Amino acid sequence: MPARSKRPSKNKDLAGYEPDFLLGLYRDMLRTRALDSRIEALYKQGKLVAGCYSSRGQEGCSVGSTAAMRDDDIVGPMIRNLGSMLRHGLPMKFVLSNYLGRATGPTKGRDGSSHFGSLEHNVFGPISMLGALIPVCAGAALSFQMRGEDRVALTWIGDGGSNVGDFHEGLNFAGVLKLPLVLILENNKWAYSTPIEYQTAAKDFACRAEGYGIASDTVDGNDIIAVYEVTKKAVERARNGDGPTLIEADTMRMRGHAIHDDAKYVPKEQLEYWETRDPVETFRARLKKAKLLDDDGHDSIMAAVKQELETATDEATAMPLPTGDRDTELGDVYA
Numbered sequence: 001m002p003a004r005s006k007r008p009s010k011n012k013d014l015a016g017y018e019p020d021f022l023l024g025l026y027r028d029m030l031r032t033r034a035l036d037s038r039i040e041a042l043y044k045q046g047k048l049v050a051g052c053y054s055s056r057g058q059e060g061c062s063v064g065s066t067a068a069m070r071d072d073d074i075v076g077p078m079i080r081n082l083g084s085m086l087r088h089g090l091p092m093k094f095v096l097s098n099y100l101g102r103a104t105g106p107t108k109g110r111d112g113s114s115h116f117g118s119l120e121h122n123v124f125g126p127i128s129m130l131g132a133l134i135p136v137c138a139g140a141a142l143s144f145q146m147r148g149e150d151r152v153a154l155t156w157i158g159d160g161g162s163n164v165g166d167f168h169e170g171l172n173f174a175g176v177l178k179l180p181l182v183l184i185l186e187n188n189k190w191a192y193s194t195p196i197e198y199q200t201a202a203k204d205f206a207c208r209a210e211g212y213g214i215a216s217d218t219v220d221g222n223d224i225i226a227v228y229e230v231t232k233k234a235v236e237r238a239r240n241g242d243g244p245t246l247i248e249a250d251t252m253r254m255r256g257h258a259i260h261d262d263a264k265y266v267p268k269e270q271l272e273y274w275e276t277r278d279p280v281e282t283f284r285a286r287l288k289k290a291k292l293l294d295d296d297g298h299d300s301i302m303a304a305v306k307q308e309l310e311t312a313t314d315e316a317t318a319m320p321l322p323t324g325d326r327d328t329e330l331g332d333v334y335a
């Protein structure tokens, strides 16, 4: 357990939250960043067989929103929502076993990237075709509604992905049927090399909700507490039968589209500005100011994260690779 100050804090920021809850959020952002960096390193070592799409800089958005969900709610992460996978219970080893293409991993070595989930953990796998997860999660929300369950589905989309037909169809469908769906649009300023000025002529992305007759909100996507609060409100609305919400989160993609993309087209000043708003560092400073975390406390959380990561990497690496045997490899592909 991380060291905490014995004196009660006079600082009002973060007052009203359980310290363990706040430190848990911090820990899950550190876990996400550590795993993300490990996946990047493995990619650069030639140990991954597919792409590596970094979540760096967007950890607060994934962890904060998923923290507002119950375990039996569905989350449908996209490529930059590694933090939601971890927060909703997927072990690091499980994640790494897929990236390393292991035969006993979730896709049995058929996908070496982020296209996997776990129904046992109520995590849907990311779908490469942008927008497709929205109708899929709306479908999950419809099943909850039809069964009279008070469960909610949460999914994410990028600024670029929000321009495809599935975004419109999924949100329209969810709006008409008042489905318990929450959609977080991560406006991270870029879709591959296309800046947001080329994505929409509208003043923002959240205003699209009006066209579907659904609720909307905007939030600082790098402020994990703000993301948690805004998602909690949307989840309550959904659970109470008041329909879907579109949340636009203001954030920044801090790496290229994938690790092979050096993102030279992104202005240096833009990255420098967002570096000062790093979700992990800014939350760490707030926890310190509120006297909930000191350097020893940080070090002990970090040591546990490193231990978890090393064990997960060793165990996933020790798992077998696919055999290449025709009879085995065609299993689960054709009925």
Ligand SMILES: Cc1ncc(C[n+]2csc(CCOP(=O)(O)OP(=O)(O)O)c2C)c(N)n1
Pocket: 080, 128, 129, 130, 131, 157, 158, 159, 160, 161, 162, 164, 188, 190, 191, 192, 253, 257
């Ligand atoms: C329907 C569809 N069109 C194009 C692509 C190719 N593609 C993959 S990711 C991407 C950019 C996505 O940008 P954004 O939605 O903003 O997400 P970000 O990468 O910024 O998180 C594109 C064009 C795709 N996967 N699916």
Ligand SMILES: [Mg+2]
Pocket: 158, 159, 160, 186, 187, 188, 189, 190, 191, 192, 253
């Ligand atoms: Mg984007």
